Amino acid sequence: MTAPAFSQLGLHVLAKPIGPICNLDCAYCFYLRKQSLYPADESWRMSDETLEAYIGQYIAAQPDSVEEIDFAFQGGEPTLMGLDFFARVVELQKQHAPPGRRIHNSLQTNGILLDDAWCEFLGRHNFLVGISIDGPADLHDKYRRDKKGDGTLGRVTAAVQRLSEHRVEFNALTCINRHNADHPLRVYRFLRELGVRFIQFIPIVERCGDVRPRADMPPEAMVSERSVLPGQLGACLIGVFDDWVRNDVGRIFVRDFDQALGAWAGAGASLCVHAKHCGRATAIEHNGDLYSCDHYVDPAHLLGNIHQTPIAELAGSARQEQFGTEKETTLPEVCRRCEVLFACNGLCPKDRFAYTPDGRPGLHFLCPGYKAFFSHIAPHMRAMAAEVQAGRPATGVMHRLRAEQQDKQQAARGEPRSVGRNAPCPCGSGRKFKVCCMRR
Numbered sequence: 393m394t395a396p397a398f399s400q401l402g403l404h405v406l407a408k409p410i411g412p413i414c415n416l417d418c419a420y421c422f423y424l425r426k427q428s429l430y431p432a433d434e435s436w437r438m439s440d441e442t443l444e445a446y447i448g449q450y451i452a453a454q455p456d457s458v459e460e461i462d463f464a465f466q467g468g469e470p471t472l473m474g475l476d477f478f479a480r481v482v483e484l485q486k487q488h489a490p491p492g493r494r495i496h497n498s499l500q501t502n503g504i505l506l507d508d509a510w511c512e513f514l515g516r517h518n519f520l521v522g523i524s525i526d527g528p529a530d531l532h533d534k535y536r537r538d539k540k541g542d543g544t545l546g547r548v549t550a551a552v553q554r555l556s557e558h559r560v561e562f563n564a565l566t567c568i569n570r571h572n573a574d575h576p577l578r579v580y581r582f583l584r585e586l587g588v589r590f591i592q593f594i595p596i597v598e599r600c601g602d603v604r605p606r607a608d609m610p611p612e613a614m615v616s617e618r619s620v621l622p623g624q625l626g627a628c629l630i631g632v633f634d635d636w637v638r639n640d641v642g643r644i645f646v647r648d649f650d651q652a653l654g655a656w657a658g659a660g661a662s663l664c665v666h667a668k669h670c671g672r673a674t675a676i677e678h679n680g681d682l683y684s685c686d687h688y689v690d691p692a693h694l695l696g697n698i699h700q701t702p703i704a705e706l707a708g709s710a711r712q713e714q715f716g717t718e719k720e721t722t723l724p725e726v727c728r729r730c731e732v733l734f735a736c737n738g739l740c741p742k743d744r745f746a747y748t749p750d751g752r753p754g755l756h757f758l759c760p761g762y763k764a765f766f767s768h769i770a771p772h773m774r775a776m777a778a779e780v781q782a783g784r785p786a787t788g789v790m791h792r793l794r795a796e797q798q799d800k801q802q803a804a805r806g807e808p809r810s811v812g813r814n815a816p817c818p819c820g821s822g823r824k825f826k827v828c829c830m831r832r
């Protein structure tokens with residue numbers, strides 16, 4: 393089977409209807425700095441004309457194979473556009489949606505403005521809401537502050553509560569930074585106790601503008617003091633994984649673990665960062681400017697404006713295809729030979745500013761952390777992929793680990809095995825323990 397052409401792959405356009413404008417002043421918001429891209433008197437609000445052009449063109453740009461079209465709104469803080477704007481979004485989507493295609497919306501927000509009216513609207517229209525939350529108060533409020541400098545956790549957890557009451561589907565976007573990375577279990581268990589079932593970890597990597605990385609430079613000299621360090625990230629992901637794999641498989645969904653399972657099961661990654669190529673996740677600004685990626689909103693990666701050239705043409709251009717394939721063609725040799733390349737794929741090119749062990753440029757800053765993480769989870773992922781491929785739930789791995797742990801504890805106390813050889817396997821497969829998990 394031949395691979396589909398670049399322009400026939402599913403396209404994602406992340407909308408920034410209010411540009412970088414936000415009601416908070418989070419220390420590491422990379423987007424606030426984008427205000428300098430546009431004139432000082434810019435209005436920053438997406439007009440009705442641009443919104444309709446975006447919705448119509450985005451739907452038209454989807455290949456026939458795409459059954460569900462995903463709209464995503466981010467900022468800045470998109471709720472500053474007000475509820476009327478999003479009511480208009482839904483109205484225009486209905487007008488432009490072709491028969492047989494489903495439309496789905498997601499909204500990334502800090503949650504501050506989510507009152508009952510917002511939550512009722514989001515629930516009624518099945519929005520998926522991403523809430524930015526970095527852990528308990530001493531961790532979250534370290535960097536996520538309002539313009540007066542006050543912490544925001546109380547207002548964010550109130551929003552989470554309201555979303556739950558209105559049965560709005562939501563997930564947590566949790567930035568992993570220098571401060572909270574050393575507390576993976578506190579962060580993870582806090583989110584779990586808050587009722588979060590879907591978690592996306594976003595590592596914070598901020599370059600120091602005037603620092604040129606060198607091969608002999610320690611990682612902390614290359615980035616801001618808020619940025620997570622490679623070793624910290626690896627230990628953080630491993631810490632969360634070890635708790636999750638023993639307690640929460642099938643109950644809590646952590647994007648990094650889902651992506652890894654996809655890779656081990658042979659399905660590949662859907663997230664651009666772990667995919668072989670990227671380039672099909674573009675970003676649209678409030679005025680209709682389309683950029684190669686949310687992380688490359690800069691003049692060099694401006695594809696054009698949708699009022700002059702349709703989204704399909706801009707996003708399907710040879711220039712954008714090259715942007716996407718360069719993720720693979722610019723990989724350093726050490727990645728090409730890496731045993732976890734199939735799961736990692738060299739990560740996002742934006743942060744490939746570190747040096748390989750043999751002193752060559754182009755390695756991702758967080759490589760050692762991800763490598764430690766992927767190596768650590770490999771045996772568990774192999775076991776889970778085997779369960780899934782055999783048509784059984786991946787939760788079997790959790791039961792096996794628990795049984796092993798119990799056995800170890802009993803052996804240490806000089807007691808016999810908790811599960812007899814001929815007893816039903818604790819993984820729930822329905823087979824005897826001796827022919828199931830006991831063998832693995």
Ligand code: SF4
Pocket residue numbers: 726727728730731732733736737738739756759760762763
């Ligand atoms: S773990 Fe490191 S060396 Fe391996 S593919 Fe990822 S970035 Fe490259």
Ligand code: SF4
Pocket residue numbers: 664665666670671672673685686687688719739740741742
């Ligand atoms: S540049 Fe990075 S964030 Fe952007 S699409 Fe590629 S991998 Fe994803």
